[in-house]
Amino acid sequence: MQFSYYFGYKYRLTFAAKPDMVCPSSGNQNFMKSVVKAQQAEDSAETGAQQIRDAIREAIVERRLSPGTKLSESDVGNLFNVSRTLARAALQALSYEGLVSVEKNRGAFVAYPSPDEARQIFAARRLVEPGILREAAARITPADIAQLRQLLLEEGRLMSERGQTARRAEIKASGDFHLMLAEISGNAIMLRFMEELVARSSLVIALYGQSTASSCGHSEHGDIIAAIENDDLDRACQLMLHHIAHIEADLDLRERKSLGLKEAFEL
Template sequence: MSTRKRNLPATASAAAVDTSAELITGLNDNESRIYRSVFESVMNQRIAPGTKLPEQALCALFDVNRATVRKVLQRLAHDHIVDLRPNRGAVVAAPTPEETRQIFEARQQLEAAVVPLVAQRITKAEIGQLRKQLREEHAALHRADQPAWARLASGFHLRLAELSGNAILHRYLHELISRCSLIVALYEPPGNAACEHEEHARIVDHIENGEPAKAVKVMQEHLLDLEQRICLDKPQSEKSLAQMLGLV
């Protein structure tokens, strides 16, 4: 099991999801601006789990009405970035230890099901495409382009799910990877690589060599290593909401 620590930037430690047009489809410009500000502040560890996001304060900071803010908060809640609590308003999501354990347990099971299916179906051309993706991942890591690397690293797992040929597994894994990425972005100590590039390469090696059991073993160790690096004890920030959202 790998325990190496990469000298990575302290921001965007493991965002598998990003604020792409696909992610924020259905939001207008003002709504997208608020969504991006909250999302990126969470993923860059500027804003801590449990931080309150008062509607009135967000209206003032972004110069929008309450209906706009409520729509964005509902979308952020749908994407598991914030929790909406009755009579308490919105707070940045703070997954519990048990919820974290269950999310990673489910991901372990799904990825263990994906790998043998990939090994049965994959073609030489698709192996070549995976190798190309790994080269891009490696290049991004070594030029310290952490956001690009994080997207490529999580994209590797999603690409395996696609290659399994099982659309249901792919859909469920997509949600789990997004939720894992939020947990890691919130709670992993700065400077760690969320996915070790060498472990990805070993998984592809075993798949290419017709060794699915070995590929599954590496995948399980890989995900367990990631889970064990999470530290759920996160102090609250003393900065203002505007500072945490990067507005001042």
């Protein structure tokens, strides 16, 4: 209706409507089992709403759904072949994560973070990621480091590839680095918080990112791992802060108030 991205959305949802192929891609997707299992572990089978939520979240994080896109309950329900009840539940869930904003009697939209929200998201990351890094470094095992390195490799490989799907996978891998550190820290609560922050960061970058280049400086991730291996925690934290600052520096967070008024033409 208002966004031509709607077709990308439709495509995605058609694909995601087959619930059996939720995560068919490369193998490092489920690395957070070890912490999460302690928390739910019970039935493994996700309830319908959760599957829909996960599918939509993935679509948002991988930027197949653009900020501002309307997600009407009926549309979502139809596309997943479920009732509005489940669609609504999924959208509500996403609103708690800050990925969609539901406005009373108006509907749900892919979140459109304001510049101020964007700043707060990165401020939060600067606040928590060094701490997570320290916790992670204290508990990290050689196996963990190997897995981190593997993730890096994958990221690099995707970086060199061309095409939309590679770009999307790269975005995901880049975020997964930060998530994996949180996972290693062994704190499920911080992991969940980081998931939220990384997901919302993706939205912010989609909105305000300037460089067409990758979202994360790839080499910086490697440097951080190296510093951890050298037991140079202070340096690792410093690098992490620089890394976050680097991402943020690529944003143009000036308020652009829809530029729909006269300025758009009277320039």
